[in-house]
Amino acid sequence: MLVEFFFLLKKAGLPVSITEFLALLAALEKRVASADVEDFYYLARACLIKDERHYDRYDQVFAAHFQGAEMRFAEIAGEIPLEWLRKQAELMLSEEEKQRIEALGGWEELMQSLRDRLAEQDDRHQGGNKWIGTAGTSPFGAHGYNPEGVRIGQEGAGQRSAVKIWDKRAYRNLDDSVELGTRNIKLALRRLRRFAREGAADELDLDDTINATARNAGWLDIKMVPERHNAMKLLLFFDVGGSMDPYVRVCEELFSAVRSEFKHMEYFYFHNFVYENLWKDNYRRHAERTPTYEVLRTFSKDYRVIFVGDAMMSPYEITVAGGSIEHWNEESGLVWMQRVLEHFPFAIWLNPEPVGAWKHIPSARITRELMQDRMFPLTLEGLDAGVRELKRNRQNPVTLS
Amino acid sequence: MNDNRFSGTDTYIADDDLQMAVNAAVTLQRPLLVKGEPGTGKTQLAEEIARSLGMPLHEWHIKSTTKARQGLYEYDAVARLRDSQLGDDKVKDISNYILRGKLWEAFVSDQRPVLLIDEIDKADIEFPNDLLQELDRMEFFVYETQELVQAKNRPVVIITSNNEKELPDAFLRRCFFHYIAFPNHDTMKKIVKVHFPDLKKDLLQEALNSFFAVRDVPGLKKRPSTSELLDWIKLLLAEDIPVETLRGKDARKTIPVLHGALLKNEQDVHLFERLVFLDKRNAR
Numbered sequence: 001m002l003v004e005f006f007f008l009l010k011k012a013g014l015p016v017s018i019t020e021f022l023a024l025l026a027a028l029e030k031r032v033a034s035a036d037v038e039d040f041y042y043l044a045r046a047c048l049i050k051d052e053r054h055y056d057r058y059d060q061v062f063a064a065h066f067q068g069a070e071m072r073f074a075e076i077a078g079e080i081p082l083e084w085l086r087k088q089a090e091l092m093l094s095e096e097e098k099q100r101i102e103a104l105g106g107w108e109e110l111m112q113s114l115r116d117r118l119a120e121q122d123d124r125h126q127g128g129n130k131w132i133g134t135a136g137t138s139p140f141g142a143h144g145y146n147p148e149g150v151r152i153g154q155e156g157a158g159q160r161s162a163v164k165i166w167d168k169r170a171y172r173n174l175d176d177s178v179e180l181g182t183r184n185i186k187l188a189l190r191r192l193r194r195f196a197r198e199g200a201a202d203e204l205d206l207d208d209t210i211n212a213t214a215r216n217a218g219w220l221d222i223k224m225v226p227e228r229h230n231a232m233k234l235l236l237f238f239d240v241g242g243s244m245d246p247y248v249r250v251c252e253e254l255f256s257a258v259r260s261e262f263k264h265m266e267y268f269y270f271h272n273f274v275y276e277n278l279w280k281d282n283y284r285r286h287a288e289r290t291p292t293y294e295v296l297r298t299f300s301k302d303y304r305v306i307f308v309g310d311a312m313m314s315p316y317e318i319t320v321a322g323g324s325i326e327h328w329n330e331e332s333g334l335v336w337m338q339r340v341l342e343h344f345p346f347a348i349w350l351n352p353e354p355v356g357a358w359k360h361i362p363s364a365r366i367t368r369e370l371m372q373d374r375m376f377p378l379t380l381e382g383l384d385a386g387v388r389e390l391k392r393n394r395q396n397p398v399t400l401s
Numbered sequence: 402m403n404d405n406r407f408s409g410t411d412t413y414i415a416d417d418d419l420q421m422a423v424n425a426a427v428t429l430q431r432p433l434l435v436k437g438e439p440g441t442g443k444t445q446l447a448e449e450i451a452r453s454l455g456m457p458l459h460e461w462h463i464k465s466t467t468k469a470r471q472g473l474y475e476y477d478a479v480a481r482l483r484d485s486q487l488g489d490d491k492v493k494d495i496s497n498y499i500l501r502g503k504l505w506e507a508f509v510s511d512q513r514p515v516l517l518i519d520e521i522d523k524a525d526i527e528f529p530n531d532l533l534q535e536l537d538r539m540e541f542f543v544y545e546t547q548e549l550v551q552a553k554n555r556p557v558v559i560i561t562s563n564n565e566k567e568l569p570d571a572f573l574r575r576c577f578f579h580y581i582a583f584p585n586h587d588t589m590k591k592i593v594k595v596h597f598p599d600l601k602k603d604l605l606q607e608a609l610n611s612f613f614a615v616r617d618v619p620g621l622k623k624r625p626s627t628s629e630l631l632d633w634i635k636l637l638l639a640e641d642i643p644v645e646t647l648r649g650k651d652a653r654k655t656i657p658v659l660h661g662a663l664l665k666n667e668q669d670v671h672l673f674e675r676l677v678f679l680d681k682r683n684a685r
Contacts, residue, residue, distance in 0.1 A: 019574045023429060032425045042421035050573035052436060052580035204479055220486045222479065260566065261526075 239309025437581030440626030
């Protein structure tokens with residue numbers, strides 16, 4: 001039964017491994033959890049699920065798998081749950097109602113048909129008059145009108161019923177199925193690291209110390225060097241708005257990954273294509289702009305430049321002066337792009353659109369030509385290839401084509 | 402089943418699922434990774450486990466510059482070199498210059514200890530990977546002295562993370578995991594009760610109402626958490642604020658007194674003031 005559950009979790013796309021499954025079995029063997037299904041739910045979650053974003057999916061799989069198994073658990077644990085149900089029902093029911101239950105065939109009958117229906121039913125149910133669920137007139141379920149109703153998944157007598165916890169699915173909004181985690185992005189970006197010694201000298205330089213001590217006729221002469229830091233400088237240009245909206249998430253991930261990995265990191269936004277102005281704050285994009293010339297002046301040639309954009313626009317927005325959809329640009333985007341690329345020999349363009357679509361979009365084709373083929377898809381492999389490109393030493397910078 | 406089961410303490414309210422996770426980690430001798438919103442008592446958990454199970458506590462606070470090595474031991478070569486210059490006899494024994502790290506200390510503890518590795522996500526991205534073997538086998542090798550350090554008693558390892566970096570899968574597989582969800586109204590009441598047993602009922606009710614209302618304000622950068630609530634109540638008590646000041650007003654329409662304890666970000670305060678302003682104008 002547990003193996004089945006394990007494979008169900010795996011099928012649901014949860015990253016569970018055999019090690020974790022064995023840990024769960026070991027915990028069960030050591031009797032960390034009693035035969036209570038709620039305990040088991042918590043224990044299995046602590047063992048198997050390692051990310052709160054997966055809690056919701058775990059709840060769903062658990063509910064699907066153990067809907068029927070609840071009863072089996074009840075049997076394992078003895079007759080208590082049944083007794084409990086009976087007691088609660090007896091408390092709630094009047095004499096008259098109890099007689100009507102007898103008319104239906106008595107308690108045993110009622111429980112038997114409950115079991116049967118649990119087996120038949122395979123998903124959550126609301127309303128109606130047969131299935132178990134909430135707010136119906138079936139004899140089984142919560143908030144029912146039927147006097148013979150058996151409560152399932154309801155709070156009672158200060159004891160929380162197990163079903164309710166995963167029925168609540170409290171972790172719903174934390175779930176996400178983004179495949180590109182920031183960790184993967186960071187690992188791809190790590191290749192960009194280039195270590196150099198800068199700043200305060202706080203590390204012992206062993207070679208130099210030995211050397212100096214020897215020169216000092218054996219008297220110790222300690223030499224210190226600064227710790228190695230990542231000296232790679234990075235400049236990012238993000239396309240925002242319009243057609244980029246579906247990719248906001250992946251861009252945010254890239255951004256946050258880059259930000260924590262690089263000390264020298266600057267970013268600017270543009271819309272569709274690079275013109276004479278860029279900006280750092282999208283809310284005040286009209287008030288606070290940075291002239292592109294200033295960017296070129298501020299950042300030295302050794303900055304690595306990454307453009308992120310889908311390059312989806314009318315070709316005129318690139319090739320013609322005044323082609324921008326936002327303002328009147330004196331010089332075409334093409335000219336500006338060439339200026340930027342001339343200044344920064346190390347540059348790539350990351351495109352969230354799938355590679356296959358590029359050649360069908362004229363603007364993407366033009367941009368790719370402008371970038372001298374240095375356009376990569378915004379996937380892990382693309383990022384990897386792009387980073388390798390950035391590390392390559394380009395002897396002859398971009399020339400006008 | 403087991404007499405040293407953790408079930409919360411008189412100053413720490415632990416939910417059923419947290420207790421289960423802790424007990425699983427204690428019994429199976431595997432690390433427990435705890436995540437959760439800031440201020441939900443992740444770090445405090447280790448202290449409370451140590452206290453309630455009567456174990457010594459070793460704390461290792463991680464910074465961005467912390468290296469995995471430092472938790473095991475450090476070889477102070479510079480001191481040894483200096484001593485050799487001064488002709489100190491100590492210099493002959495290299496073990497005089499091996500400085501024990503937190504992990505080592507925990508490993509050689511006579512009694513089973515609790516080891517807290519606090520904010521593991523602060524360190525370099527490779528940090529957790531460097532500790533895999535040490536946490537798995539609870540042993541490591543000291544190359545300088547050719548000595549194998551093995552845990553006398555496998556410590557209860559509690560690791561906290563604020564989610565600043567994703568942790569590697571290989572590391573996660575070796576841990577139990579628990580996410581401390583934000584407490585609901587009832588649990589929060591219990592938590593406050595534990596910290597302020599003499600608090601008047603009506604003041605508690607009003608404070609909690611405004612607190613949860615503030616948390617519900619959409620778009621806050623940093624929503625106030627348990628520790629902020631406790632600070633705020635402490636302030637309310639210290640300033641002797643009467644219940645009436647809190648009562649009868651919708652927290653969305655007024656800024657609660659001493660809100661500095663709840664909102665720690667000037668943008669949040671601005672946002673709050675703007676909402677209050679809009680509400681007032683609409684009411685007119």
